[in-house]
Structures are given as structure tokens and as C-alpha cells.
Amino acid sequence: MIPSYYEFLNSVKIISGFKALEHIPSELQNLGGKRPLLITNDFLIKIGLVKTVLDAFGQCDITIGAIYDSVPPDSSVKVVNEASKIYRENKCDSIIAVGGGSVIDTAKGLSILITEDTDDLIKFMGAEILTKKRAVPFIVIPTTAGTGSEVTLVAVIANPERNVKMEFVSYNLLPDVAVLDPRMTKSLPPKMTASTGMDALTHAIEAYTCIQKNPLSDAYAFAAIKIIGENIISAVEDGENEIVRLAMANASLMAGAAFSNSMVGMVHAIGHACGGVSHIPHGDAMNILLPYCMEYNIEAVGDLYGEILLPLCGVEVYASTPKDERGKKCIEAVRQLQIKLRNLSGLTLSLKEAGVKEKDLPNIANTALNDGALIMNPKEADFNDIMEILKEAY
Amino acid sequence: MKDKNIVPKSKKIKSFFARVILYFLGRAFVASAKHDIYVKKEIENWPDSLKILIKIQSFGPCLLMKKEKGTLKYLGSKEEDCEFAVYFKNIETALLVLTGRLGIDMAYAQHRFSMKGDIIAFGMPFVRCLYIVEAHLFPSFIAKKILKRMPKKGTSSFKIYMGTLFGI
């Protein structure tokens, strides 16, 4: 069904494949960058991934202006300001982010500071408020196959001083280039591969079933689910396999493009709250909550879960399942996939196991109510509904 | 070809209509913040003196409200720098929302407005308040169409109507 109205933008150039990193210098030159600031974290330096990126700049006309390697697991205004200081002190002219969601959010925050020529991010909070076109070339190299942040229009940056979780939603945050190179995700341990992969699956499933869905986001989501269905187990079993890693990186990116244009729903609203209150990793929260939220939403999504049974499980399963049972079968397939992943990698399947305290559940539910993603969910959910889901997932 | 600037015709009637609706919406918000326990609860955590603006781009009309002494105050159809603001991108789609033909969640999904400020602290509670105000103002056959689920009302709609019309 065609929505009565929708908008879609994915302006990011995608370069994907073997030796993709080596193409970055020429991409940067095309964008007019000569002295990039490289934003990353110390762990990625330690395991040698940043060196792999730096080596790709050999024999070319580009100088790395500086490296900012102090991005913590959750980005904050202090981090963005520090990065900004280093950017200016070293006369950098472009940004390269190497990392996961937090590194990429930091880079997006920095791009706002540079473009708006300001040192105060808080003024620019909101949705579609940034009107100035980004004034700095911006390249992203994701090191997990999950967040999809390399193609999304969102950044979340904490402001602990004012006790605000700052949200920025703007097409101007989309990077210029996203670089998918299998070397970047090869060293992800099996459990992380599994949970970040389930995060990507959640992006695709929510994008396909929430109220902002449109034909273009559907196409991205559908394709992402197919690749994840075909590759996630192999990626966990055989992390060294570069073809499988590249496939998962592509799926994650496509799921990101899908949800950048069809915002995620309650799995993320509740999952963000689990992260905020109980500090459990985002992928773990997604994985745990996904089937429970699907069960909650199934009556509101019509045939949509049934439709994605096809890319998730393949034509045999789809064809042999009667039409009106496909939705339920899809949820069952998600659960089966989780059990396989758990056996292979020790993926956590309950909130309790993930370290959430039972007394925190009401606080999580209250926090989830104020997450913007909840608006996009196909079915309304109040405090009691969310508590029910949390208790089931506990 | 004429060589002068072409200024598209203004939409005076629609703009006037929107101004009237925003006026009543503002008063309904104020009445709800006074009488409806759920709306009261939603705005409880907002800081005193918080200002909220709804504006239709590019030339208005607007709706400006302020939190004062635990309740809301209607400040008229003027634009001021606010902590939280909703900017409808054009008059046509603003009217769809204001006349109950498009829900606020679908309007957000369809990029019909932009939002300035803290979405978590102000945006989400504001949306839930709007759900309740709409449930009071619109006849239920309209409200059911634009709301995924009817919100709980914390007072009678009669009271909200009286408050909106007569300020009581």
C-alpha cells in the first residue's frame, strides 16, 4: 500500500568491499578534504583496526590532522567539545569516524559544531531544525554490523550537566560516504556479532512495520532481513569469513537506511530505556525484547510479519506455512534464531540474565514512555502495557 | 515573460481559520491543564516559565503558551524564542492536523512539522497532552480515526468545553 504521503532520503555514497578502505583518500579528495580528524576509541587502536585505516592512506596526498581516540561507549557533550578543540587546534578540514554508534554520533555532533560555528550543541536539539548544509566533509567507517548509524539522520548525545539526553534528527547529519570493508568487522567476537546482528534485524523489522513505512524503506528493510537471515549464523560461527562479514555489514547499512526513513518503534523505545536505566548493551536489549514486542504488535500489523517470513526463512518455509499463520511463524523463527545464536555465542535471552534488576522495571517503563520511537509504534502502549512486556522478557 | 517577482497569492482565509482554531486549542490546553488530572500530571515535571510555541510557517499564525504556577497560560498568537517549539511546514497540512483529519503521530511520521528542543522531556509529554485534548475536543468518531487508542480522560469533556469557551 502506498502511504498518503512520505519522504525518503539516503544521500550517503556507499563504498563496499575488499580494499574499500584504500579508496578513502580519493573519496576525501573529491570532497575537498586534505587534513581529516580521525575520531575513534582507544580499544579500536589497541586491536589494530585504526592502524589498518591509517595504512590505507599510504602513498597519497592526505595528512591525518589528528586522532581523537577518547570516545566512551555513550557519547557526551564533553566528548564532542574535546573533539572540536582538537579539530580546531590541528587545523583539520574534514572528519573520518572509525567505530560504532557512539563514535559516529560524536562525529555527527562535531559536524554540527563546525557547521553552525558554535560551541553549544543544546540549541540545536530537535527534529529538522538544522537548516545549514553541513560544512565539513564527513566519512564513516563502521566497525560493528548493527547500528547502521553510517546512514542515519539521528545522533544522540548525553548532556549530564543539564541532565538531558540530546536528540538531533536532521538530513544534514547524513555522512558523505560510508565505507564497508570486511577487515573492519572481522575481529568482532561471536557474542557481539550476534547481538549487533540482532540489532540490525530489529531495525529492519521495525522499519517494515512501524507507521512511517514507505515503499523505499520497505525495499531496504526487506533486503536487509534476507541477508541477515542467510548470514548471521555463519558470521557468528566463522568470523574470519570476509564474504559473510561483508554481507552483514551491508545488511546493517540497509537496515539503517530503512529506519532512517521509517523510524523504529517500541523495541527501541523500551531498549533505549533499558540501556539508560540498567546500562545493558543496546544489541542485547534489542535481542531480548524483539519477540515480546512483536507479540504485542502482531494484532496491529496485519500481514506484515507474515510478509517478512519470506526473507527471514526462505521460500520453502514461507510457502509451506498457511497465509494466516505466517505472522506467528515469523515470531517463532526469531525465537529459533535466538536459540541457535545463544548456543553458538552465549547471547543473553532475558533481562534478568542481562543484569537488569527487577526493581528497576517501573523506572524503565516510565523512561520508555518518553522515547520518541514510541510514537512510531503501530500500536499504542502505556505504562501498564510496557510493564507487561518487561515482565515477560524478565 | 514578465520580469517582475512573482509572489504567490496569500491564503488569508485559511490563515484566519487556522488562527481561530489555534486560539481555541490554546484555551483548551489551558483548561485541560487546569481540570484534567492526566494532563496535569504530564506537565508536572516541566520547569516553571517553560514556553511552548506552535507556529505555522512561514508567516504564522502561532500559539504561545507558558507554564506558570503549575498550570498553563495562553499568551496569544505571537512568536517568541521558546524552549520547545513545533513548526508546521505549511498551512495546508497544519489545517489537516488542526481540524482532526491527520493525527499528530502520523503528521510527525510524514515530516509535516519540525520540532525544536528536548523531545524527551517536552516533546513526548506534549504529544500525550495533545492526545487527551483532542479526545476532549473532537467528537469520538473523529478522535478514533486519528488516535491509535483513546487516551484516558482525567475529567469530563463538558468541563473542558466550558473552560475553553468561557475560561472557567
Ligand SMILES: [Fe+2]
Ligand atoms: Fe538499534
